[in-house]
Amino acid sequence: MTPFHLHNKTILVTGASSGIGRQIAMSISNMGGCVVITGRNEDRLLDTFKNLKSVGHQYFVADLTNENDLQEMVKKIPMLDGIVHCAGIVKPYPIKFLSKEKIKETFSVNYEAQVELMAQITRQKKLNKQASIVFISSVSSAHPHKGGALYAGSKAALESFSKVIALEFYTSGIRSNCIAAAMVKTPMYDYSEKNASKETMDEHIKKYPLGLGEPDDVANAAVFLLADASKWITGSTITLDGGFLLGGI
DSSP states (O other), X not given: OOTTOOTTOEEEESSTTSHXXXXXXXXXXXXXXXXXXXXXXXXXXHHHHHTOSSSOOEXXXXXXXXXXXXXXXXXXXXXXXXXXXXXXOOOOOOGGXXXXXXXXXHHIIIIIHHHHHHHHHHHTTOEEEEEEEEEEEEGGGTSOOTTOHHHHHHHHHHHHHHHHHHHHXXXXXXXXXXXXXXXXXXXXXXXXXXXXOHHHHHHXXXXXXXXXXXXXXXXXXXXXXXSGGGTTOOSOEEEEOTTXXXXXX
């Protein structure tokens, strides 16, 4: 059987109610995996759930920035063979407009909730040996943009956290990796276009030799990192950018 399949694997996907998280959950089910999905919006989460192939999947409506929600969810989830952390927000702010409240808003979702989730999952011993952890990062972690202090900073912190997981849990065969994606056509793209103007976004798109990414481009990479095909990869970050960082256009 191909090492790229996910049969007999149970995988938690956060932020599964839309965008990349939604597509990753569906792709995992397409590859034979059992999916546990979570998100804050019940209607959208249910829509994702209805699009999962086969049976045996579960969903939990939870706000992972709420400690009680997080702890209760971890108590109820089954043993896991993988986790994909997709929850995140993008809100650009020029440095002069930064504040404690804005810092907390971004880091609580993009970093703190994911760290606390991993702490709870490992504390409650919900990870099987040879499990694979995947964090959805961004190329901005290493190549920040104007207004991206909080977003880029939170993603850089996430990438460092992933490497620590790789170091602390390798004795159990548990791996941890990141996917650093550039611009992908998701609701976040629509949000960016609304705030930056369509003209600005169109000019930005011209810098991608292979065009913008689609959610399934990221999902395919996540499936690879979850599967046994990537069993020799840990503590790494895979860049998906359609050639954007080549800078030749």
